[in-house]
Amino acid sequence: MTTPLVLLPGEEVPSDHLPPTKNNNPLKLGPGLRLLSQPSTSAAAGHVLTATQAGLLTTDAKRNTVSLLSFSNRRYLPTTNDLIIAQIHHSSADYFHCMVTPHTAHALLGQLSFEGATKKTRPMLKQGELVYARVLSVGIGAGAEVELTCVNPATGKAEPGGLGPLVGGMVFDVSTGMAARLIRASSASPDQTDAVEGLVVLSELDKKLESVGGFEIAVGRNGKVWVDCSNAGDSAIQATVAIGRCLQQTDEGNLSTSEQKKLVSRILREMKIG
């Protein structure tokens, strides 16, 4: 792997930083990059990738993607296919009106866009309840409505698993960068056991909390993490708070893997669990 490269808007991505082109898999561009046609006078290839934001260039050779990691504490902007945690604000005849980020217009979630929902049997969500949903569309221009769904319209199943109302548990706020990192770490292949994306906090918690009954977690790209320890019996509340604190402090302090391990054992000791 080459040295980390920080790009500013308008700068070109050097071709030696791109993943090698093979097996006819087209290169996918992540956010912050765009393809520009170069004037034909230059001898180089006809197209260049330029950055439109400032950030750290990252590539994934396996998926053949190249993207620009921007600063981690920015506002979440809904993007199609993102998994988010939304809170019901109110419901109308056809839709639940959900809050995704503060001080923005509500997102719409169809009353029937749940797994197995029909007009007769559908979830009756009340104000304040949480749903784990996928962004279906974001619309264009001013006043565009963000539409969410908890079901894959093609199959009628809750895909990927876990979409739907989140019952019990508690939500913690993290930065959008941390949320994206948690999602990338969880989607990495399971044979990579140590420190995916520099995160060991969840695997440490998993090891330590296995004895009390384990925990369930859902990460929303809008900077929300839902944690549930309902199997933990008497220490459920302490365990939930401990997991939330571990994640938030890892995020705020940008902790290294050894610091994360220390943090987990310190917080669990303070909460007298594990």
Add this chain to the structure above:
Amino acid sequence: MRTGQPRLGSQNRIAAYFAAVVSDESVRECFAGPAAFPILPNKRVYFARNRGDGEDKEEVEAKVQALGVTATSKYMGEQWLVHVPGTHTRSATHHPQKNCVSNFVTFTTRHQATTTFIMVGPTASLAPLYRADGSSSYTCPATGYELLGAVNAPVELPARRDALKPEEATVEVFVKPGTTTAGVGERYVEGILRSVLATVILGREKGLPRRGVVITLAIVGGEDVERGDSYLTLLPALLHTSLLALLSATVPLSMTFSATLLGVTKSGIIIPDPSAADAKAMASLHALAFSSKGHLLLNESQGRFEFDTWEAVRQKALAICQNTAVSADGDVSMAEGAEGAPLHDFVRETVEDQVHRDYPWKIDAV
């Protein structure tokens, strides 16, 4: 004024501040005394010593350590460049020129034939505000200005305001003076900022048309621009603050830029970064901004000047903004005789610092 630290206000004040420093002892006082020279993280402060009496690396570092500063040194042509930690390593490789007026202060000790330079560049940090989509704080020691910028984008605008150019984002700029309400001067400078920033913001990117990019710039420190005074002195600082806030908010941009202010005295000497007080005595003032690709983005001048003067000013400004030419088509030639690190590198360093702070797990793993 928020801190008790001495302000490096105008040119003359820096000179006055260091005129008293004639020996190693007083340099030490300068760092450790009650009015300690503020070495803050990211503040680019360098010592350079003439090789003079055949000192080698260890000797220089020992001498500097005796001043109470831990630093590493490097031999650069005529001088030892001493790099103070907490400042950026990249800049230490730039060769300092002796003839600089604003960034280096030259003084000679009487006993030894050593010359010491101290260079103070602008400092900035990204995302100091929590609720804004993007923000930056900026301090310019040469003019004494402290600014805070916030960017909110994309935001929904009232329908009539996007009617002018529905295919693009509407850029709105607000300048808030620290002590008074905004007046004619602020309206004027807001107009200039809006036109410069609208050229670099990619307002047709996804999600931006018919929406707004709102930039709010607050002047939190430094001499106030009084009614009737020139607003050009503040313009480069305002431009840098808004650029960094836009970067922090990840607003898509086509390029970055850097800006500088040059004053021409009545005798025709070009002085970079004059303070508001010094600017009153100038025959003409010129604020110029160059994009990272070498385009002239802004050219605001006031006073009486010849075209030849303006051309000299433009070349000097280009050298200050980017003495390392980056243009791929060879439009910009290497400008020699620039002093210190070019301003374009300052933007880059601020961004790199923030990226290193946000992604240590990613960068250290490599």
